[in-house]
Amino acid sequence: MDQETYNYEKIAKAIAFISENAKKQPSLFEVAEEVSISQFHFQRMFTEWAGVSPKKFLQYITADYLKEKIKESTNLVELAEAAGLSSQSRVYDLFTGIEAVTPQEYKTGGKGLQIHYGFHSTPFGECFIAVTERGICAMAFVDEQTKDHQLILLGKKWHFASIEANQVVTENYVNRIFAPHLSSLDRLPLLVQGTNFQLKVWEALLTIPQGAVTTYQQIANSIGNPKAVRAVGTAVGDNPIAFLIPCHRVIRKEGILGEYRWGSLRKKALIGWEAAKSDNDLVY
Numbered sequence: 001m002d003q004e005t006y007n008y009e010k011i012a013k014a015i016a017f018i019s020e021n022a023k024k025q026p027s028l029f030e031v032a033e034e035v036s037i038s039q040f041h042f043q044r045m046f047t048e049w050a051g052v053s054p055k056k057f058l059q060y061i062t063a064d065y066l067k068e069k070i071k072e073s074t075n076l077v078e079l080a081e082a083a084g085l086s087s088q089s090r091v092y093d094l095f096t097g098i099e100a101v102t103p104q105e106y107k108t109g110g111k112g113l114q115i116h117y118g119f120h121s122t123p124f125g126e127c128f129i130a131v132t133e134r135g136i137c138a139m140a141f142v143d144e145q146t147k148d149h150q151l152i153l154l155g156k157k158w159h160f161a162s163i164e165a166n167q168v169v170t171e172n173y174v175n176r177i178f179a180p181h182l183s184s185l186d187r188l189p190l191l192v193q194g195t196n197f198q199l200k201v202w203e204a205l206l207t208i209p210q211g212a213v214t215t216y217q218q219i220a221n222s223i224g225n226p227k228a229v230r231a232v233g234t235a236v237g238d239n240p241i242a243f244l245i246p247c248h249r250v251i252r253k254e255g256i257l258g259e260y261r262w263g264s265l266r267k268k269a270l271i272g273w274e275a276a277k278s279d280n281d282l283v284y
Contacts, residue, residue, distance in 0.1 A: 002121045004121040004122070004123065005121045005125055005126050007045055007049060008049075008122075008123060008124055008125045008269075009125070010035045010037060010042070010045065011045065011046055011049055011050075011269065012125070012265055012266070012269055013034065013035050014031050014034065014035050014042070014046065014054060015057070015061075015265065015268055015269055015272070016265055017031055017034045017035070018031060018054055018057075018058050019058070019061065019268065022058060022062075025055075028042070028043060028054065028055075031054060049123060049273070050272065050273055050276045051276045051277055051280050052276045052279075052280065056276070057272050057276060058272075060271065060272040060275035060276060060279070061257070061268050061271060061272045061275075062255075063254065063255035063256060064255065065255075065275075066213055066251060066255035066256075066257070066271075067254070067255035069212060069213045069275075070213060070214065070215055070218075070251070070253065070255065072212065073208070073212050073213060073214040073215075073218060074218065097135075097187065097189050097190070098189075098190045098192060098199065098202060098203055098206070098245075099134060099135060099189060099190065099191050099192070100192055100193070100194060100199055101191065101192070101193050106193055108160055109157075109158055109159040109160040109161065110157075110158035110159070110160055110161035111160035111161065112160075112161075113132050113134075113158065113161040113162065114132060114133065114161070114162045114164075115130050115131070115132050115137060115154070115158055115161045115162065115163045115164070116130065116131055116132075116164060116165070116166035116169040116170055117129065117130040117131075117138075117151070117154065117163065117164075117165055117166070117170060118165060118166060118167040118169070118170030118171060118174075119142065119147060119167075120167075120170065120171055120174040122141075122174065122177075122178055122243075123178060123273065124141060124243075124266055124269055124270060124273075125141055125142075125143070125266065126141070126142050126143065127139060127140065127141050127142065127174065127242070127243075128140045128141075128142045128147065128150040128151075129170050129173055129174060130154055130163075130170075131169065131170055131173055132161075132191055134189065134191045135188070135189030135190045135191040136173060136188065136189070136190050136191065136241060136244065137158065137190075137191045137192065137240075137241075138150070138153075138154055138157075138240055138241065139240075139241045139242045139243060139244060140242050140261075140262060141242055141262040141263070141266060157193060157240075173188070176188065177243065177244065188244060190241055190244060190245070192240055192241065193240070194238075194240075197228075197231065197235060198235045198238060200223045201219060201223060201232055201235035201236060202235070202239060202245050204219050204222045204223050205219070205236070205239070205245050205246055205247055205249070205250070206245060206246070207222075208246055208249045208250075209278075210246075210274045210277065210278055211274050211275050211277065211278025211279065212249060212278075213249050213250070213251050213271065214249060214250055214251075215250065215251065215252065215253045216229050216232045216233050216236065216250060216252075217229050217253060219232050219236070219250060220232045236250050237259075237261055239261065242261070242262055243270070247260075247261070248260055248266075248267045248270045248271060249271070249274075251271075257271065
C-alpha cells in the first residue's frame with residue numbers, strides 16, 4: 001500500500017468516526033486515537049489532505065450546510081456560469097466533453113479501439129482508469145477485492161477492443177485529473193457507451209461545479225423531464241467515469257448524502273474535500 005492510499009484510509013476512518021459521534025464532538029485526541037496515530041501526525045495529515053481542520057471539515061457534510069448548498073443550485077446553468085466566471089474556481093469538468101460511441105461501435109464492442117488501463121493512488125484511495133486515443137472510457141475507485149471486477153466489466157463493455165495494462169499512459173491522465181493546478185484549456189475528453197437519456201443526465205452532471213451539490217429532482221428539471229426522477233437516479237448510479245462525471249455531487253433534497261456507487265463514506269470525503277477547497281478559494 002502506498003502512502004497516499006494509506007493516508008486516505010486513515011482519513012476515511014476518521015471521517016466515519018467524526019460523523020458517527022458528531023453530537024459528542026470528539027476531541028482531536030480521540031479521533032487520532034481511533035485511527036491509531038499521534039494527534040500531531042493526524043492533524044498534519046488531515047489538514048494537508050483537506051486544507052481545513054477535521055472540525056471544520058465536519059461542517060461541510062452536515063445536513064443543514066448541504067440544504068443551503070442545494071438552495072444555491074436551483075438553476076444548474078446559472079450556477080455553472082457563475083463558477084466559470086470566477087478566477088478562483090477550478091471547474092475543469094466544464095472543459096471536459098463527452099463523446100458517445102456510435103451505434104455501430106456499440107454493436108461491435110469497440111472493435112479497432114486500443115484501450116490502456118492502470119491502477120493508481122489518488123486522494124480518495126486507489127482508482128482504476130482506462131483510456132483510449134479518443135478519451136477516458138472508464139474510471140472507478142477500487143480496493144483489492146474489486147480490481148478484478150473492474151477488468152471484467154471493461155472486457156464485457158468493450159469486448160472486441162484491444163485491452164492492455166499500461167501504467168505509464170494512464171498515470172499521465174491520473175496526474176492531470178488530480179493535479180493541484182490544471183489549466184482550463186487542458187481538455188479531458190470522455191468516451192462512453194450510453195442511451196440518449198443517460199447521456200443527457202451525465203452531461204447535466206458536468207455542469208455542477210466543484211463545491212456545489214444538487215438533487216435528483218433538479219437534474220430531472222435541467223434535462224426537461226421533471227417527472228423522471230427515478231430514471232435520473234438510475235442513470236446517475238450507472239455513471240461509468242467516477243469523479244470526472246461528478247455523480248457524487250447529487251444528494252437527497254433533505255441534505256442527506258445518500259448512496260454512492262463507490263461507497264457512501266467516500267462520497268462524504270469527496271463532498272467535504274471539494275467544499276473545503278472551494279470555500280478556501282483553492283484551485284484544484
